[in-house]
Amino acid sequence: MTELTPAPAPQSAATATAAATRTPGQAPTGVTHPKTIKSYVRRAGRTTTGQAKAFEELGPRFVVPFAQQLLDAPAVFGRNAPLVLEIGFGMGEATAHIARVRPGDNFLCCEVHEPGVGALLKRIGEQDLTNIRILQHDAVEVIDHMLAEGSLDGVHIFFPDPWHKTKHNKRRLVQPPLVAKLAARLKPGGYLHCATDWEPYAEQMLEVLSAEPLLQNTASGFAPQPDYRPLTKFENRGLRLGHGVWDVVFVRRN
Template identity: 70%
Template sequence: MIPPRDPDSAQPDDEAAPQDATGASAPAPEEEAKPHPLHRRLKSFVKRGGRTTEGQARAYELHGPQFLLPYQASRLDLAATFGREAPTVLEIGFGMGEATAHIAGLLPETNFLCCEVHEPGVGALLKRIGEHGLTNIRICAHDAVDVIDHMLAPSVLAGVHIFFPDPWHKTRHNKRRLIQGPLVRKLVERLKTGGYLHCATDWKPYAEQMVEVLRAEPQLQISPDATPDGYAPKPHYRPLTKFENRGIKLGHGVYDVLFTKR
């Protein structure tokens, strides 16, 4: 999940789907004085292009009817959605689904509700679902903020995963990052007591912001295993992808930030 990035580019790679707090493109210089879109509409992504392969298209046809969950402006019955009572984890932005499929296979007793708007990524995860015989994933190809606001009741989630969101490297674009107070408060409301929020990034300034934002939320407490800087050991369920391994070899740090609801 850690491809080489151009430090002057705010555009994400092809393996990790971007999450952005606004959904807006980088502002032109003359637009800088305008009200930021975050104040008008919080969103969890930047829409981007990409080609869906034949295999991904077949996966849509074969597995979409069972595993794609249409967006609805009403509360989900999670037990009916998954066909069982089980802890449910929300994942925001799963990229091409490599880590998602691994975790779902490792934790079959947990349900995973996964939000992603990148069509090839959705197709790729559907393909992995078929290849690995996974049954505990449902995909909503819609803005996660709408899903949180309208489909999830308070105190229904056992956890939230947000792995390698778009770091928005440029200082003037930092406000577009996904992990900000307004979204964190929404997520905390949907977490059960004892539920967790797990974020991961390879961009240290973003990791520092994550720790700062989550520490500021009074209903959250940091992992007892965290370092003084606020970083937790990598949980056993999160895999090292080929891109993350490549980043580590290049000297990139990888930071896991883990908090639980009081």
């Protein structure tokens, strides 16, 4: 899973992933709403024929347009169900798995990398999934404009870009400002689940979430891997190379 760094907002064929660094600035040309957080980095990527076909056939149903108004989740999903936000789903492998094993939940998934959106749409069609909706937009703006406080039952942030160099740590997605936004939008008892294979980032996640007064750890430190989160090909490859994986799961206090 990748993440966003400061750069201009993407165009309609965005090829980037999400991050959350708070910076001042005005709206770019052609953007009607102000950006207080710029969170994009351009990444190379090519949409395959299968992904393009999925966009054409399934996009109108499963891709939700960004709007500066609160999301009507029951209308968008066609039902009332617990709502889980996922930030940065990469190519959608874990997302599709979780949606399949948790059919009673609705999953609102943010990703601006176009091949990744196409890949998840393709999985939706192949696996006949109905409980996923995609926002191809900056997750920070989605949180700010479309999600009311107390509207989420869960948040997933799996394998965001670790930004290994110390001088780049400030670009990491899991930072206090974003965590405060997410905590405010969780219902009491709702959960925030982060996972990473980079131990220094795992330690930062644990520190940042522990410092948020609205959140409480579900474990004494790192959490056992919840059974709904699958081992992806990326993760299995890391484990074969001797890399660890850390899960951090906190809940919103009552």
